[in-house]
Amino acid sequence: MKLSFLADVNSAADTVVFPVFKGQELKGALESLDSQTGGLIAQHYNASKHFKFKLGQTLVLHLPDVTGFSQAILLGLGDEEKMTTDNAEIAGGKLCKALKSSGVQHAGVYMDYGVTDSDLSVDLLIAHLALGLNLASYDFDKYKDKREPCDDDTTLAAVDFISSQSEVADKVYHVLDALAQGVFFARDLVNEPPNVLYPESYAEIVKEKLKPLGVQVEVLDDKKMLKMGMGSLMAVGQGSIRKPRMVIMRWNGGDADDKPLGFVGKGVTFDTGGISIKPAGQMDLMKMDMGGSAAVCGLMYSLALRKAPVNVVGAIGLVENMPSDNAYRPGDVIKAYNGKTIEVLNTDAEGRLVLCDTLSYVQEQDDPKVLIDLATLTGAILVALGTEFSGVFCNDDDLWAKMESSGANSGEKLWRMPLGENFSEEMKSKIADYRNLGTVSRYGGASTAAAFLEFFIDKGRPWAHMDIAGTAWAHKDKPLGPLGGTGAGVRALHKFISDHYE
Ligand code: BES
Ligand code: ZN
Ligand code: ZN
Numbered sequence: 001m002k003l004s005f006l007a008d009v010n011s012a013a014d015t016v017v018f019p020v021f022k023g024q025e026l027k028g029a030l031e032s033l034d035s036q037t038g039g040l041i042a043q044h045y046n047a048s049k050h051f052k053f054k055l056g057q058t059l060v061l062h063l064p065d066v067t068g069f070s071q072a073i074l075l076g077l078g079d080e081e082k083m084t085t086d087n088a089e090i091a092g093g094k095l096c097k098a099l100k101s102s103g104v105q106h107a108g109v110y111m112d113y114g115v116t117d118s119d120l121s122v123d124l125l126i127a128h129l130a131l132g133l134n135l136a137s138y139d140f141d142k143y144k145d146k147r148e149p150c151d152d153d154t155t156l157a158a159v160d161f162i163s164s165q166s167e168v169a170d171k172v173y174h175v176l177d178a179l180a181q182g183v184f185f186a187r188d189l190v191n192e193p194p195n196v197l198y199p200e201s202y203a204e205i206v207k208e209k210l211k212p213l214g215v216q217v218e219v220l221d222d223k224k225m226l227k228m229g230m231g232s233l234m235a236v237g238q239g240s241i242r243k244p245r246m247v248i249m250r251w252n253g254g255d256a257d258d259k260p261l262g263f264v265g266k267g268v269t270f271d272t273g274g275i276s277i278k279p280a281g282q283m284d285l286m287k288m289d290m291g292g293s294a295a296v297c298g299l300m301y302s303l304a305l306r307k308a309p310v311n312v313v314g315a316i317g318l319v320e321n322m323p324s325d326n327a328y329r330p331g332d333v334i335k336a337y338n339g340k341t342i343e344v345l346n347t348d349a350e351g352r353l354v355l356c357d358t359l360s361y362v363q364e365q366d367d368p369k370v371l372i373d374l375a376t377l378t379g380a381i382l383v384a385l386g387t388e389f390s391g392v393f394c395n396d397d398d399l400w401a402k403m404e405s406s407g408a409n410s411g412e413k414l415w416r417m418p419l420g421e422n423f424s425e426e427m428k429s430k431i432a433d434y435r436n437l438g439t440v441s442r443y444g445g446a447s448t449a450a451a452f453l454e455f456f457i458d459k460g461r462p463w464a465h466m467d468i469a470g471t472a473w474a475h476k477d478k479p480l481g482p483l484g485g486t487g488a489g490v491r492a493l494h495k496f497i498s499d500h501y502e
Contacts, residue, residue, distance in 0.1 A: 092132025122145030188484025239327025262368025267293030291472030380445030
């Protein structure tokens with residue numbers, strides 16, 4: 001689908017779209033269309049039982065030939081004073097669905113309002129409508145038989161946004177398009193089945209995708225990691241014939257002496273639970289246990305695509321968690337890269353064991369000024385926050401303030417969760433330095449997991465852990481994407497970077 005920002009309608013468009021705020025007068029191009037059609041628009045505009053200008057609501061009107069278009073679509077924008085970038089994206093997403101279900105091939109969206117009452121300028125409104133439309137157009141159909149046309153096949157090929165602000169909108173959208181490409185990369189990685197995406201193949205995909213954009217990609221293989229003493233990450237992977245990898249991506253778009261921002265992702269390409277095996281029901285969903293790593297890859301892709309003027313390092317720990325005669329066991333004591341020992345009490349609490357070595361390595365090698373990890377870490381975060389909010393555990397109020405302000409305007413929702421001495425105490429072992437499971441009960445399971453990670457963060461380093469177990473996967477179609485991988489984390493962190501570090 002090609003999105004364009006034009007000053008005038010393209011003659012190839014078969015459908016015209018009019019986004020309209022509640023109470024907005026019939027004016028401009030909409031008014032001309034109304035007179036051309038003998039008042040067809042006004043008839044539905046003022047007294048429709050069906051169209052109430054609600055955010056994302058659509059009404060399709062078939063047009064007579066004289067107009068040169070086959071149909072017009074009214075797109076509700078809700079209350080003008082409530083318009084935000086998030087709402088614009090949702091309206092754009094709903095428009096995408098309406099265009100596809102009406103069989104539209106080429107649409108022209110009229111955006112000329114002049115001055116609006118909302119805080120959102122017209123160029124931002126247009127660019128975020130376009131972002132929503134783009135995000136919603138995502139589909140993962142590479143494994144479908146292309147020889148047979150499928151019902152929901154769409155031919156939507158082009159959408160033009162027409163306004164006097166087209167040049168500015170185009171500029172704003174340029175950045176958002178790079179963001180959307182990063183979200184798509186993350187979604188693709190999460191949706192990829194685990195027989196196709198495993199540590200070795202994952203590392204190859206990252207190289208192929210990021211190297212051409214100028215990202216430096218370093219891959220540590222299993223032999224190297226064993227030698228280096230990454231005993232924690234390696235223990236998790238030892239039960240699988242698919243050997244672990246660590247991939248470190250470096251984008252140096254900023255000043256040479258500027259310390260990088262660091263992002264670390266959990267990349268368990270399939271989590272059976274290992275010897276502490278999971279129940280069979282919905283175990284297939286555990287292909288998404290690499291959602292944190294996918295977000296890091298998506299973020300790096302977006303930044304490199306738009307040549308962001310920042311230094312960023314992204315590191316992902318890739319393993320498959322399998323039961324086998326060589327698998328690690330409950331009861332094992334393993335040694336992490338930083339020299340600390342860990343008593344394993346449940347092999348299904350594996351994400352923290354992969355992350356701790358990845359976190360240690362990136363701190364040692366790159367000394368990031370801020371470190372954020374993302375992981376589908378605990379079922380407990382789903383119990384606490386559901387599927388809309390990602391939980392953020394943060395050791396630094398200033399860092400949290402930045403994440404909160406950016407997250408709130410990125411289309412993602414973030415919620416701060418507690419760390420603390422009581423959680424840390426639970427993660428200390430009698431026979432080793434730490435244990436990978438809380439001592440007392442399952443209560444506070446997302447916080448004890450975060451407290452474990454905190455042991456591996458250097459003193460004084462601002463750090464946040466995002467538990468995205470609830471948000472990395474959509475269990476049904478949503479306005480901005482279908483059932484499946486969501487790309488959670490990419491939008492919030494992309495905005496976090498562009499707001500505070502560029
Ligand atoms: N990958 C899971 C967490 C998860 C759950 C991700 C649901 C996505 C959706 C993680 O490795 C896990 O199994 N955690 C255990 C930890 C427990 C054994 C302490 C959990 O949450 O039950
Ligand atoms: Zn697990
Ligand atoms: Zn897991």
